[in-house]
Structures are given as C-alpha cells and as structure tokens.
Amino acid sequence: MFKIAILQKRAINAQIDKNIESIIMAMKEAAENHADILLLPECFVTGYDLPMSYEKSIADDDIRIAIICENAKKYKIGVVLTAFTKGNKQPQNSAFVINKSGDILMKYSKVHTCDFADERNVESGKEFKVCDFEGIQLGIMIC
Template sequence: MDSFRIAIVQSKRDPYNCRLNTEKGLKIVREAKRREADIVLFPECWITGYEFPDFDKDLPLKEIERMPEYQQWFSRSLDEGSPYIRRFCELAKDLQIGVVITGFTRGRSRPQNSAFVINRNGKIILKYSKVHTCDFAGERLLESGSDFKVCDFDGVKIGIMICYDREYPESARILMLKGAELILVPNDCGAMFPRVQALSTRAYENMTGVAMANPPGENAGCSCAFSPIVWDEKGLPVDNRIVLADGMTEAVYIAEYDLRRLRNYRSHEMMGNTFRKVEAYAELLNDEIKEPFIRKI
C-alpha cells in the first residue's frame, strides 16, 4: 500500500439515540467508500452520544450511581456484541473498508469512553478506552482505560487516542514507541485553536501522521490531519497540514497520506525515538502532584 486515505467525519449526532446515530454513521461509511477511503474516523462517542446525567458535583460517586438518571445513562453502554457495533462490522466487511467507531462501553464497574478499530473483514482488531478522562467534569463518572494500544491495519500501524488524551504528550509518545505510524483521534470539544496546534506538534515530535475528527459547532469543528513531514528534501520547513476544516461545516474530509514518503522521512529524520535520553526521564513516573497543579474535584 503506497497511500492511505482517511475519511474524517465532522458531523453531529443525536445526544441519546443510538439507533439514529448508527443509521447516520452507516450512511457516512458508504459515502467514504464511494470516495475511496481506506478507513473512516468518527468523532468521540458517536453511537451513544457524549452527554452525561445531571448531578451535583459535590455528591460522592456511590450516591450518583444510585440515581435513576445514572442508571438510564449507564444502560446505553455498549460491548463488542452490541447490535450497533455489529452493524458497523457487517458493513465494513461488505464494503471492504475500515472503521473507527466510538461510544460509551461497559467497563469493570462504570462506563468507559472507547473506540473500536474494525478492519476490512469486519473484525474488531483494537478496542481502546480513553486513559485521560476529564475527571474535573462529567467524565468523572467514567472508568479510565489503563494503556495505549496500536494495531496493524493492512500493514499500517495505527494508534488511537481520544480527545483529552491529546493534551498529554505522553499519549502520542507511547503510541509512537509502540510502533504507530498514524494516530487517529476521535474528539468532541471546543476551544480548538490551541488543540489543533498541539496535534500538529504531536505529529512533528513523534514523526507520526495525526488525524482528528470533531463535531461541528460554535468554537468547535476544526477536524484536521497533519503529516509528520515538516522539512522538505532540501531541509526547508514546509506546512504539514493535510486537512484543516472550519468550525461549522458538516462534512466528510479525506486526508491522504503518502506512505512511501512518510516512511522514508521516518527512516532518516531526527525526531521520534532517535536521540532520546531516557535516563533523564525518571521524573515522568513520579505521581506526586504539587502546587500550582493541585485541584479540588
């Protein structure tokens, strides 16, 4: 495979209607196939919606979990056998296309925020649950994932990180260390300008392609894809943007990566895992939080 085409979905979904979101998503997958995409990247929590039950932030989780609103919300959590997930698997197989589909899933004791990578044969080859849940907001109701994962899709090494994972350089760094060539980012948030800049930096510093899908909206949207290639053959800086959508347009954007060029660049440039001095990084594993970073949640 010399090139890889990602269909980046910048589209809205219903907050609570899994059936409706599934039908809309399947229609988008068909459109992506017509446009010769290799894989379709949906925003965060596409099937289930990314909404949370209303609750008093001062209530302990045990009390919140007994609320009817919580129980109703929890009941929408998916697993790999969910009929909604199976529909995407079946269509992926029929069309011979990959899909990254998302939703709240069942964790050990609470829901997780997850993405499934489905291959062209309709098989789930990776399930990733968001490690950096937003514990200062509604996501404190979720159970965090525990590791970052990479899968092989038609010989292309793909890693996943979800939304707030993007804010931590460790997320993309670990995916790079595990072999990721492309990092796909389901997302659902606003204030996108600094976040888009961060994704460009993640691509540059790890020598990986990075693509992000975000729903449209006021101060939102800005779905994007970046190449890791920031210098040309003469060593002159180049714009590494492949796709950068506006905030409001609902559309599917195609990001095409030249894999030969990307792999050649990764084989000789000086970022990624080339000259790291890991003996100096021990402090990264120190979990003590000091001022000014202590927060009361």
C-alpha cells in the same frame, strides 16, 4: 497511499439506531470515494452526553457494533467506531478499530479521563494500544 475519511457531524444523544444509520451512510460514501478508513467523532454511537449512565452505555458485544462490522465488510472500508461502552462499574469512552473485513482489531478506552465535572463518572482505560491496519500501524487516543 492511505486515504482517511472523517465524519464531521453531531451525534444525536441517546438515539443509537439513528447514529448507526448515519455511520452506515458515511461508510458507503467514504468507500465510494476510495477511503481506506472512516474516523468518527468522539462517542458517536451513543452521543457525547454526560453524565452517561452505565445502563445507557453499550456492551462490547452489542449487536449494533456487529452491524457496523458487517457494513465494513460489505463496503470494504475500515472504521474507527466510537461510543460510551460498559466498563467494569462505569461507562468508558471507547474507540474500536474495525478493518475492511469487518474484524475488530482493537478496542481502546480513554486512559486520561478528568477527575472533575461530568467526566469524573467515566472509568479510565488501562493502556495505549497499536494495531496493524492493512500494513499501517494505527494507535488511538481520545483527548
């Protein structure tokens, strides 16, 4: 059996450290309930705050992503970590799949971004990906 936990909570815009605290608490609770993986709301690390500037988005090697990886290993739980990340020239709406050992299995950036409203300033990803999570094939898509 594959058990999925879902965090249903609103992120605090531009309060990355507080959002990271919420994620770690949710990871601990999900692990205590024997979940295999925790799914987060869209752009939970940074908050879904459009328009998002490139400067406020986070890099793939941001230390706070590493902190989540460390806690995944500590609690032995996977997580789909979501944030606005730095694309080539603009932010991307991204999701990282992190396994129970704290390894990033893949990063997906939203492919079908809208060409209108505030999302027109979000850089599209280029491909859909699949990874192996503990023998389960996982794909990510952001609506």
